[in-house]
Amino acid sequence: MSMLELDKKTFAPEVLETEGVVLVDFYGDGCVPCAALMPHVHELSEKYDGQLKFCALNTSKARRVAIGQQVIGLPTIGIYENGTKVDEVCKDDATPEAVEEMIKRHI
């Protein structure tokens, strides 16, 4: 399953009002480190297919939604459990390895 692309309208129903574990890749236009990380997250979405839901949110078009989640630095990868953010890595800490470690902690 590929990643589900969210927008400011679908973020709440798909993440905050969803049971289970959801990963959100917060990225933005012009964010080069985000573009570098994204393919790795796609790989992880294949590897862990069926074990958690993978989503991506372009914060350039959903700034207020991101700030509401205390996401104000990119890239940020967040993990939600039953609608609550329980873990995240951002900036230099958001390496492919760290994202995978975080996934393993929550599945």
Place this chain on the structure above:
Amino acid sequence: MENVYDVIILGAGPAGLSAGLYAGRSRLNALIIEKGEDGGQIAITSEIENYPGQLVDTEESGPTLIARMTKQVEHFGAERVSDTITAVELEGDVKKVIGKKGEYCGRAVIIATGANPRPIGCKNEAQFVGKGISFCATCDANFFTDLEVYVVGGGDSAVEEAMYLTGFARKVTIIHRRDELRAVKSIQEKAFANPKIDFMWDSVVEEVGGDEGVLATMKVRNVKTDEITVVEADEDDGMFGLFGFIGFLPNTGLFEGQVDMDHGYIVTDEDMKTNIPGVFAAGDLRRKSLRQVVTAAADGAIAAMQVLKYLEG
């Protein structure tokens, strides 16, 4: 023995890409290894107006410049791989580079791993990186639309990025530890003419904080009077941005103990040769007087041509 490249280039910023271009045109069997996206620091730079031939006052940016460099390198045939290097063995006729995904062998190595932004150096900094503190305006400027932003630094990058941030923020204050900017005059003139830019002179950020885990307060100290100014986020805003552009730290930890360095910067001669035969260094991680895209590109070209000479022995 597996494939032995003529030259392995570590890093795909301007220095590495330039080396790859010259190596490719010389028909060297070259491999460029990059852990992330091409470009290094200029990939996170909003405006490059001092690289010869670069169009100014247009949509051109660091990323568009690097995209052209990447395309040019591909055209001339250097091989590419995406991997994070964990160790190197640089002595001997065949050098070994060990990555997370594989091992690579080359008869010569060009180290072009660049530099990373230098931290602001204030208390609680690590806790607020990505939560209001940023070193990448193109990544995070959007979050501070109509908010207040502070920029630490006084050089070209700091003032350029401050100007870029005025396209988003309500107000941008440059915090500089001296009483005048170090940026070149043309950039200074633009900054002083920009009504959204303000200055805190002779000042350094001592400490940052915020109750909700988001940057909302900081202490700024005047270095001449020791007076402390407490900056608080506007109540309606709830947060502000703090961007650091105070130079870089060389990315050379991997080569310690093998390659000669001075304060972390690799020491070379003017042909980019390090103390190890067949090992060259290019770009911002080298000890030199001017670290710019143009000097990085020049280093890369010289290094590649010296590799050719070295291989011809």
